[in-house]
Amino acid sequence: MENRKDFHHDDLLERAVDAVLRDPPPDELPPDQVAQLVAIVRHAADQPYPITLIERIKNMKPRTRIAVAAAVLTAFVGLMSWLVPGSGVAVAFADIAEALNNVHSATWKTTTVVKVKEPQDKTVTFSASAMFLAPSRERTETTADGQKSIQIVDGQKDKAITLVPVTKTAMVINLKNFPPENNPFGRTFQCLRELVANAQSGKAGKVERLGVKTIDGRPAEGFRIQLGAIEVKIWADPKTLLPIRVEQATVDAAGPEVRIVMTDFRVGVDLDESLFSLDVPAGYTVQQTMQIDASKRPLDYLAEALKTAAEYNDGVFPPTLRGEQGLDGLIQRAVKRIDEKLGKASTEEKLKQATDVIRNQAGGLGVLYALPPDAWHYTGRDVKLGTPNRPIFWFKNKKGTRCQVLYADLSIKEVPADQAPKLPQSEGSPKQ
Amino acid sequence: MTDWEAVVGQHVGIVQRTVYRLVGNHADAWDCIQETFLDAVKIDRREPVRNWAALLRRLAIARAWDLLRMRCRQRNRCSPEADLAQAIGREPSPSRHAEASELADRLRAAVSRLPGRQAQVFCLTCFEQMTSEEVAGQLGISPTAARMLLCRARRRLQGLLEPSDGAPEEDD
Numbered sequence: 189m190e191n192r193k194d195f196h197h198d199d200l201l202e203r204a205v206d207a208v209l210r211d212p213p214p215d216e217l218p219p220d221q222v223a224q225l226v227a228i229v230r231h232a233a234d235q236p237y238p239i240t241l242i243e244r245i246k247n248m249k250p251r252t253r254i255a256v257a258a259a260v261l262t263a264f265v266g267l268m269s270w271l272v273p274g275s276g277v278a279v280a281f282a283d284i285a286e287a288l289n290n291v292h293s294a295t296w297k298t299t300t301v302v303k304v305k306e307p308q309d310k311t312v313t314f315s316a317s318a319m320f321l322a323p324s325r326e327r328t329e330t331t332a333d334g335q336k337s338i339q340i341v342d343g344q345k346d347k348a349i350t351l352v353p354v355t356k357t358a359m360v361i362n363l364k365n366f367p368p369e370n371n372p373f374g375r376t377f378q379c380l381r382e383l384v385a386n387a388q389s390g391k392a393g394k395v396e397r398l399g400v401k402t403i404d405g406r407p408a409e410g411f412r413i414q415l416g417a418i419e420v421k422i423w424a425d426p427k428t429l430l431p432i433r434v435e436q437a438t439v440d441a442a443g444p445e446v447r448i449v450m451t452d453f454r455v456g457v458d459l460d461e462s463l464f465s466l467d468v469p470a471g472y473t474v475q476q477t478m479q480i481d482a483s484k485r486p487l488d489y490l491a492e493a494l495k496t497a498a499e500y501n502d503g504v505f506p507p508t509l510r511g512e513q514g515l516d517g518l519i520q521r522a523v524k525r526i527d528e529k530l531g532k533a534s535t536e537e538k539l540k541q542a543t544d545v546i547r548n549q550a551g552g553l554g555v556l557y558a559l560p561p562d563a564w565h566y567t568g569r570d571v572k573l574g575t576p577n578r579p580i581f582w583f584k585n586k587k588g589t590r591c592q593v594l595y596a597d598l599s600i601k602e603v604p605a606d607q608a609p610k611l612p613q614s615e616g617s618p619k620q
Numbered sequence: 621m622t623d624w625e626a627v628v629g630q631h632v633g634i635v636q637r638t639v640y641r642l643v644g645n646h647a648d649a650w651d652c653i654q655e656t657f658l659d660a661v662k663i664d665r666r667e668p669v670r671n672w673a674a675l676l677r678r679l680a681i682a683r684a685w686d687l688l689r690m691r692c693r694q695r696n697r698c699s700p701e702a703d704l705a706q707a708i709g710r711e712p713s714p715s716r717h718a719e720a721s722e723l724a725d726r727l728r729a730a731v732s733r734l735p736g737r738q739a740q741v742f743c744l745t746c747f748e749q750m751t752s753e754e755v756a757g758q759l760g761i762s763p764t765a766a767r768m769l770l771c772r773a774r775r776r777l778q779g780l781l782e783p784s785d786g787a788p789e790e791d792d
Binding site for chain 1: 627646721723781
């Protein structure tokens, strides 16, 4: 009986499917309707990217999200390395060798590989072509996930721009309180040469000589330098001091593993000044603006990042500082909350809030990258934002004599090293 | 830069046939065709498209299924289960053609009650006549998963096509 019923059901379904398939097929669309469809599709394809940043981040494939985060981070790593005292870069920036400033123009290529372990292993590779024009202008054309973006910076101006040609959109970064002679923006090439000079003269701190090897048929002298949580290997021409190959890699196992390789250096290249214009080109829409203030202390940036993390975690600091639950996963958590909170309205407000989160996240991570991985401690797990006299993060200076402490009420104090907080189970190094 | 004239020209026939089988009328089919290609524009911006036919067929089924569900929801505002009752409860038509047409409508209404993935697998298998391996390739799932989803879809549709059945919707 049961079988008969099943047979009846199956028969009915088969007949229904047959009925759909036998339904007279539609006539082909007439040519004018196809032409109308082509026009509609072309019009949509020609429009600037119709969705906002927050929706783009939400819709991005994980690899694209990582690439975006890494691209933002790259800018901040340089900034924070410069700002954080004792990270080792300050010496290189401070001691500019006059003889090395003669290069008027240069080009090189950069390949970046980002490996993320959480929530699953992923590797993203993206490449860039960069140009330098004296005194401090740089243009970097990055391709990630088939989409090109162009960053233009000028160390003597108070702004930088990022352009996305396919969407005709621009992001403007306003730089505040940067000393013109020491502005790290637009100085990638100069800083590299300074680093080579300082390494060769023994002024760059902990420099390990790697000996001489042949790269692309040329002799290259190698140096290994530790800059915060980043290890830099520079292979330079012993005669010209020009870099031949530069490798940067993170040594902080808690966050994503980032490896950047710079190759194909050429100097004295004829570059048109218009390539370095900071004016937003005609036809582009400014989608975001961002401000970076150099007068802030490094811990101010971390405090802002942790405040944001707590605000998107019901007022409690995140359980860890790095990884998916920490600052690395902040934008993903925040975008979900922003979307829930603001619903379909207030697109501009969503965009603003997402931009603020990205800026704060990148600032906080920049501080962590600039510090040696065994120099900091985090004890914010389950601590409520605003709790007085509760240390949540601290690090000691290079000499180990002073300690900067960030509290749960976001106040910052500098204390003698022997008065550093002593709390068990802190994230970071077991060394106190 | 994508040559949209060529993409539309080569694939509009497939898209039209796919959506028409599900929605059953020209006006709704035309809406779904436009939605399908506009979705394709968004995807093309995000990543390179390797197989236009597969992508457009998948999008066409999804948009047609959305429309069927919307149609059902509008009918359901008066009474739950009204969509199926309306389709199922009609008096049999005297002509055989009308009977087949009514059965087709009942199946369309029932497909709108399936979870999205089951609907995709069912339509690709039964309407587009694809094998489990081909369906799996189109949807990025294993052939075993495709067969399992098809089995669930068929069982659910069999129940929905029976006039007395009013089982609640289930998830994938």
